[in-house]
Amino acid sequence: MTQAFASEESEALSAQEAAAAASSCSREFRANPHPVYAALRESAPVCPLSPPHGVETYLITRYDDARAALADPRFSKDMYGAIDAYHRIFGDSSIALDDNMLFSDPPKHTRLRRIVGNTFTPKRVESLRARVQQITDDLLDACPTNEPVNLLPEFCFPLPLQVICELLGVPENERKQAQEWSATVAQTGFGPEARAKLEIAEGNLRDYLVDLCARKRREPDGGLLSALVTAQDQEGALTDGELVSTAWVLLFAGHKSTAYQIGNAVHHLLSRPDQKELALKDASSLASAIEEVFRFETSVENSTFRYAKEDVVVRDTLIPKGALVQISITGANRDPEMFAAPDEMDVRRPNVQASHLAFGYGPHYCVGAPLARLEMQIALGTLFARHPKVALAQKPEDARWMTVPFPAFRGLAELPVVLDPS
Template sequence: MNTQNQGTPDNAIFSLFSGDNAEILANPFGLLAMMRSVSAVMPLPFPIMGPDHTAWMVTRMQEAVQVLKDQAHFTVDASSIGMEGLFGRDSAEADDAATFFTNKTMLTVDEPDHRRLRLLVSRAFTPKYIESLRPRVQEIANELLDSVQEQGQMDLVADYAFPLPINVISEMLGVPRADRDQIRVWSEALAHGLGVGKRDPGVQAHMRAFGEYVAHLVAEKRQHPAEDLISQLIAIEEGGDRLSETELLSMITLLIFAGHETTSNLIATGSLMLLDHPDQLEQLKADPGLVSSAIEELLRFNGPATIAGPRFAIEDIELGGQQIKKGDVLFAILASANRDESQFTESEELDIARTLNRHIAFGQGIHTCLGAPLARLEGDIAFSTLLRRLPNLRLNIPRENIVWTFSLNSRSVSSLPIAF
């Protein structure tokens, strides 16, 4: 596909991939609404792949769901159709990304490998098992608020939204407590490293260090197995041909990474959205039973994953009135589909009591988020505990001073000072 394409919107949308336009990062919704009104599927110059490349932005719900569900026409694995992935096959960048993340996870392979990999860990993420973690997650949330309660203020990101999910996933996996701050640094670098920022040598170094850390952790657990998910995966790897060494390392990296970043963002962005909509905040405080529908609405309205991972067309196909060619790359813009006015009444409004809410913040089809039950449990406990214990919650800096950060497919606030 070349760049001589019809009607691309303002290149501002590219900042959802590069993070270089602070205004769009903070609020992409006007631009997304404009794109949706123009076309369900539109081409965007996509220099990440090379100077003359474009990618298709899928803006409306019906087409986004099709791209995510129709495995006969769209793959997550460009190499399966003899094409290069986002970064080219022979570059050093491709090697780095492949080593640590992109090549061998369930998120980046098709069936049957996808099912094999997902089944190995799916029992640890069933709603029933996840519900059994409730008391421990509650305990972690309480401990975090205990240590700030007296101060009357905190950074909701650093003191609450980040440590809660990383502590939970680390305990599930058996990652030592002392390593968790370092993991945050690495996984932020990984998120950037898989986007445009990966050309930065500092990012490469972080990615390598993260990879080495995971390898070291696995070596430790081989010597001293414990009651945790990493030890279980090692036993599976050693026990037969269901999991290769590379897949084992990629799986652990994916679970650490996916297991905290997005959920931190749900808690942080969700809290900010409630502060931005005082009537909704009051409604939730008055009726804590609304927390589940509130979480679904926060996921829809400003969910952590702006865009799904890349899909590649397996053959020529028409989609949303556009001619897609074999090998073309498509991005389902979840944040746009979730505001599709043909799917949601008053789609640009936050309504925590919304009942019909078929959002796709966790994706769709075979790659639908494995961790959704965990994210929902953590969200439930995080919001309920916060509002119960700190009912006078308010922003502690001017609203315009809030800075949004960017990562691969996610946007969030980097810090959220609040007083209570």
């Protein structure tokens, strides 16, 4: 099986091999899931899995099915409705952080999203442009230019982390600890040791956010979290649990996905000099290139869990009531029925922004998409403008991808580059 995952040009896997790989989430699968998703799209587009958490799960990999499922009200995001499954996967400690719009259905989801949308406005995001640029410049100033530097910890992660922390109003001296707890939560595992670490991190995050919200109530600072506290004080707007959980989901989703996406973009553009050159012709070309990277190697590989509220038939496969459903964003974004030559990165691909599913689709479309796009444009534009000869410090095929079991995101384990090889 290991050899079969060696490259994207590997011999096609059988449906049985692909289902086994996706179920086990092996290191080989984590390093390169694309051949697995290709095999599943072809032979088992709605595939029953046997994951370690033991809850019956179905994986959807074709674009049309994925897009429909993301907006299908029969697939619930309210994991409390599937409480036994929830406990088996996440454990009791996660409940305090999951009472948010990500894990809810209408009308609750509608109410929570409206509140967040009223505070996380395009105007507020655009007001961050100068600050995002300053943070980008400061991080690049601190990087050595004539020796290898790992851009993940030095650039890709601190940029969106600083931005979301400033947006929320997280004090600078508290950000590192919050990031460490978030990193533990992101690396989901099902063994006793992993579950124990997860529970400690979740408890620490909950206590920290409760305290931070209390401080924002005493001393408002005009940030996003202060605005949410104000919204909570409006009768019936937000419960204490919803406030803390909303703060958590904005902090977590607001930096992890963008950090890995910046890394994915740098790696793939540096691996393809012709595409990089086309991408850097002007601002419009860069914007299109960023959307193609979202499609080609999204940092959000699969949707968060849904569960079937009733029996649902998808492409002749019965998903029984109570089963979990995962939607492969990565698989759907490389569906040849939707995208020509999907395993090739083409920064001039037409209409890609309107068609890729990197930010989801339907009621749960990512509320942070405008901020992610802003950060990507400034990060990549500034990096390549300041260091036009930047190069990978290793062969593209030697890239190491995260291989921890069941991570929340798809991204590189490291990104060694030389900013100025000359």
